[in-house]
Amino acid sequence: MTLLRVENLAIDVARDGGSCRLVHDAHFSVDRGETLAVVGESGSGKSLTALAVMGLLGEGLSVSGGRILFGDEDLAQMSPQARNDLRGSRISMIFQEAMTSLNPVRSIEHQLIEGMRLKKRLSRRAARARALELLAEVGISDPERRLKQYPHQLSGGMRQRVMIAIALACDPELILADEPTTALDVTIQAQILALTSRLCRDHGVGLVLITHNLGIVARYAQKVAVMYGGRVVERASARQLYRAPQHPYTQGLLASVPRLDLPRDTPLRPIPGAPPDPTVRLGGCRFHPRCPRASDLCATEVPPFVTDGGHEVACLHSGSQSSKPKGAAA
Numbered sequence: 477m478t479l480l481r482v483e484n485l486a487i488d489v490a491r492d493g494g495s496c497r498l499v500h501d502a503h504f505s506v507d508r509g510e511t512l513a514v515v516g517e518s519g520s521g522k523s524l525t526a527l528a529v530m531g532l533l534g535e536g537l538s539v540s541g542g543r544i545l546f547g548d549e550d551l552a553q554m555s556p557q558a559r560n561d562l563r564g565s566r567i568s569m570i571f572q573e574a575m576t577s578l579n580p581v582r583s584i585e586h587q588l589i590e591g592m593r594l595k596k597r598l599s600r601r602a603a604r605a606r607a608l609e610l611l612a613e614v615g616i617s618d619p620e621r622r623l624k625q626y627p628h629q630l631s632g633g634m635r636q637r638v639m640i641a642i643a644l645a646c647d648p649e650l651i652l653a654d655e656p657t658t659a660l661d662v663t664i665q666a667q668i669l670a671l672t673s674r675l676c677r678d679h680g681v682g683l684v685l686i687t688h689n690l691g692i693v694a695r696y697a698q699k700v701a702v703m704y705g706g707r708v709v710e711r712a713s714a715r716q717l718y719r720a721p722q723h724p725y726t727q728g729l730l731a732s733v734p735r736l737d738l739p740r741d742t743p744l745r746p747i748p749g750a751p752p753d754p755t756v757r758l759g760g761c762r763f764h765p766r767c768p769r770a771s772d773l774c775a776t777e778v779p780p781f782v783t784d785g786g787h788e789v790a791c792l793h794s795g796s797q798s799s800k801p802k803g804a805a806a
C-alpha cells in the first residue's frame with residue numbers, strides 16, 4: 477500500500493471575510509523507503525503542502541479540499557489529538573534552520589531523548605542508549621561528549637545531523653524535510669542530503685524532500701513533483717524528468733540551474749518574469765504569463781494531467797523538445 481497519498485489537496489487562507497486559495501489540487505504519493513522531491517520556486521506552495529500533511533497549518537490557513545491518505549487513514553479528517561499523536565512518532569519533519577528548530581537552552585541529549593520518552597515511553601537509560609546510536613548513525617563522532625553540548629556548540633552541519641537523528645528517533649514511517657540544507661555550504665549540503673536519503677532508504681522511511689533546487693534532486697530522489705503557483709504541474713521519476721522534462725516550467729527550471737550531466741560552460745537561463753501573486757485571480761494555466769509556448773487557450777483553460785508511461789504533465793502544449801502544440805508531429 478502507498479505510504480502517503482495526497483489527492484487534490486486545496487489550502488485556503490481567510491481574507492477580508494472570504495478566502496483565497498493558495499494551493500490547488502496538489503497530488504502526489506510516496507512509498508516506504510522512497511524519496512519524493514517536491515520542487516518549485518519560492519511561493520509555489522511546497523511548505524504549505526508539507527505543513528498540511530503535518531497538521532501544522534498556521535492561523536487563518538485551512539485544508540479546504542482533497543485527502544491526505546496516510547496508509548488508509550485520511551489525515552485531513554483526523555482530530556487534532558490524533559494528529560498530535562502521529563507527529564514525532566509515525567511522521568516527523570526536518571525544518572530549514574536547525575538553529576531555530578533546536579531549543580538553544582536544552583542540551584542535545586534532552587532534545588534527542590524527549591520524543592522517545594514521550595512517544596515511545598522509553599526509560600531514560602534506554603532513550604540515552606538509543607540517542608548515542610542515532611548520533612553515531614548520523615555521523616557525529618564522540619557522541620558521549622556531543623550529547624552534553626548545546627546547539628550553539630555545534631557546527632551548522634552537525635546541528636542538521638542532530639535534526640535528522642531527532643526525526644528518526646521514534647522510528648517514523650514518513651519524514652518531511654523542508655529545504656533541510658539551505659543554511660549550509662554546498663559540500664555540506666550534499667553530505668546531509670545523501671545521509672538523509674540513505675538513512676530513510678535503510679530504515680524503510682518514506683521521505684518528502686522539499687526544495688527549490690531542481691539541480692540537486694536527481695541524485696537523491698526517485699520521484700519528483702514540480703509545483704508552480706500552488707499547483708503540481710508535472711510528476712515523474714527523477715530519471716524521466718531529467719531526461720525529458722515535459723512542462724515548459726520544468727524545462728525553464730532545469731535550464732536555470734547548474735547540472736552535473738551537462739558541460740560546465742552550458743549557459744544558465746533564468747525564467748523571465750515572476751511567479752504569480754496567489755491573491756490575484758489568474759485563469760487557465762498559472763504559468764501562461766511566463767510561458768514561451770502559451771496560446772490563447774492557456775489563459776482560460778486549466779490543463780488536465782496527461783499521462784505517458786507514468787510521466788504526468790498538466791500542459792496543453794507539453795513536449796520535451798519542440799514548441800509545437802501537443803499532437804503535432806515531432
Ligand SMILES: Nc1ncnc2c1ncn2[C@@H]1O[C@H](COP(=O)(O)OP(=O)(O)OP(=O)(O)O)[C@@H](O)[C@H]1O
Nearest residue numbers: 489498517518519520521522523524525534688754
Ligand atoms: N499565513 C499565510 N497567509 C497568507 N499567505 C500565505 C501564508 N503562508 C503562505 N502564504 C502564501 O502562500 C504561497 C505559498 O507559500 P509556501 O510557503 O508554501 O511557498 P514555498 O513554495 O514553500 O516557498 P519557499 O520556498 O519560499 O518556502 C506564497 O505566496 C505565500 O506568500
